[in-house]
Amino acid sequence: MRINRTLMIMALLSTSAAWAQMAGPGGPGRGGGPRGSFSGHSRKLVTGEPYSADVTNTVTKTLPDSNVIQHVTTGHVARDSQGRTYSQETVTGGMLGQKGPKTFTFISDPVGGYSYTLNADTKTAIRRAIHTPEAGSSWTPGTHTGKTRPANPNVVETDLGTQTINGVTATGKRTTRTIPAGQMGNTLPIVSTSESWFSPDLKVMVSSKHTDPREGDSVYALTNISRSEPSASLFTVPSDYTIKDAPTGHGGKH
Secondary structure, eight states, X not given: OHHHHHHHHHHHHHHTOOTTTOOOTTOTTSSSGGGTOOOOOOSSXXXXXXXXXXXXXXXXXXXXXXXXXXXEEEEEEEEOTTSOEEEEEEEEETTTEEEEEEEEEEEEETTTTEEEEEETTTTEEEEEEOOOOOXXXXXXXXXXXXXXXXXXXXXXXXXXXXXXXXTEEEEEEEEEEEEOTTTTSOSSOEEEEEEEEEETTTTEEEEEEEEETTTEEEEEEEEEEEOSOOOGGGGSOOTTSXXXXXXXOGGGOO
């Protein structure tokens, strides 16, 4: 049962994960860290671009009676030259942090073929087999294969150019989405905005903001970025941990 609870927590985190090392279409709050977690990894295996950084993600929602709900996730992320990734995050507030701050550690090792979820309370590591991502670094956020979708008149994208964000060069984009009046029972249009800054060199999101009147505001930032090779110990399970394989799914795969 303890394994199942750990897997449930991992799944909850994964559904909102990862603008620290993975950037997806839609900007903050849509498949990335600004929903409260940043443990996901790039769809491409990025090698030869090591880095480490601190990361903060704050989600704030103001209720009609002026009450404020805030969830904060802080942590540290790293990637080595071989493409192995590390993410340690502490969640404050919300379902996962309702009994106090909760810390989770995730290691993805495409070299060894496994990912691990570490539980510091029980000194256990849940191991899952992974498929090694396709090598290459040409992937950029928002790219996909398949048929091209027709232009949506309710979505406007603005190129914000190139700036130095937290010490690295990043390209920016602002996306404005409008839900017309009456589409979902709303009497007035609902407008949300997303602003993201992506580092083409590191293949990571370094800063993003998302504002939606239904969900509140989220602010994500990658800071104290170092381009040096991180310690190899980050990408290995500590020797005092017990490694347990996750239950197998369909087809006998982890």
